[in-house]
Amino acid sequence: MRYAIIAAGEGSRLATEGIDMPKPLVEVNGEPLIDRLIRIFADNNAEEIVVICNDKTTLVSSHLMKIQEDGLNGRRIPLRFVVKSTPSSMHSLYEISRYLEGAPYCLTTVDTIFREKEFSNYIMALNDAMETYSADGLMAVTDYIDDEKPLYVDTDGTMTITGFLDHSDSCRYISGGIYGLSPKSIATLHACIERGESRMRNFQRAMVADGLHLEAFPFSKILDIDHKSDIGKAEEFLRV
Incomplete structure (x- = not known):
């Protein structure tokens, strides 16, 4: 499985709250x-991990270069990274999409917090979905809502995704920001860029519109690190 991490945001909300470290290097339970x-x-079982970070500071790219050269905690890592500032997460994905073509991949943003056992179960389900061609994507969802602007995920009785909504009074789940996708998604992504669209939620809507078969995989809880207080919430969540 190939993995991708979008780490190109500036973490402006954290900065205004006194966190002067770039978001990718913010520590949760002592780990960036x-x-x-x-x-x-x-x-x-990462075959390759592709990361995009911004060019506003060299701290993140230098950190990634050290991992690339020396490994992570003594472990060699198949890491590739791109340094470029982009206007949105969707544009960040576009910049690294050339490294993701031709095979399934799993993408997440750098501040996504989840339990490791649930993630391993998700990856097993993703591999099964891709190998049997039963889905073009397996999207992580959660019924835990602690987001300023959640993206609601509408599903049918088989957990097939029928839509992504900005507002809903009936959807149980929201997007968890973990995307397991087939190579078909790259064509939709490029079409979105050509149309001048932005934001990951519009890319997700476009996949549904293009007829890609997306399924939802529930996690008990997924958190994002948008504010200083979220760090404590994440640490407490992971200690349980």
Whole structure:
């Protein structure tokens, strides 16, 4: 499995709250966010891990270069990274999409917090879905809502995704920000860029519109690190 991490945001909300470290290097339980994801992906049979970070600071790219050269905690990592600032997460995915063509991949943003056992179960389900051609994507969802602007995920009785909504009074789940996708998704992504669209939620809507078969995989809880207070919430969540 190939993995990708979008780490190109500036973490402006954290900065205004006194966190002067770039978001990928913010620590949760003593581990930088970027290191945590790389470690977990390596534990789940990563053939390659592709990361995009911004060019506003050299701290993140230098950190990634050290991992590339020396490994992570003594472990060699199949890491590739791109340094470029982009206007949205969808544009970040576009910049690294050339490394993701031709095979399934799993993508997440750098501040996504989840339980490792649930993630391993998700990857097993993703591999099964891709090998049997039963789905073009397996999207992580959660019924835990602690997001300023959640993206609601509408599903049918078989957990097939029928839509992505900005507002809903009936949807149980929201997007968890973990995307397991087939190569078909790249064509939809490029079409979105050509149309001048932005934001990951519009890419997800476009996949449904293009007829890609997306299924939802529930996690008990998924958190994002958007504010300083989220760090404590994440640490408490992972200690349970």
